[in-house]
Amino acid sequence: MGIFISVLFLVSFAMFAGAVHNLLALNKPGMYPPKVVLRKKAGSLAGGGTIFLLIGIIFYSFH
Numbered sequence: 001m002g003i004f005i006s007v008l009f010l011v012s013f014a015m016f017a018g019a020v021h022n023l024l025a026l027n028k029p030g031m032y033p034p035k036v037v038l039r040k041k042a043g044s045l046a047g048g049g050t051i052f053l054l055i056g057i058i059f060y061s062f063h
Contacts, residue, residue, distance in 0.1 A: 001063060008056035015049030018042075 022042035026035055033041075 001059070005056055005059050005063060008052050008059065012049045012052035012056060015045045015052065019045035019049060 019042045022038045022045065025031055025033075026038050031038070
């Protein structure tokens with residue numbers, strides 16, 4: 001069960017890192033994906049990261 005909880009936290013961290021990467025890409029001029037698409041990707045990754053983080057915290061509290 002400990003490995004499963006660790007994987008949840010790692011996935012959450014990876015999703016937050018992806019969200020930060022997309023937010024930083026907004027400042028680069030001439031990026032191919034339009035800024036609207038980058039904002040949607042960042043929002044989706046941040047939302048998914050939050051969900052995985054909450055699930056990880058719930059499982060960790062019952063462990």
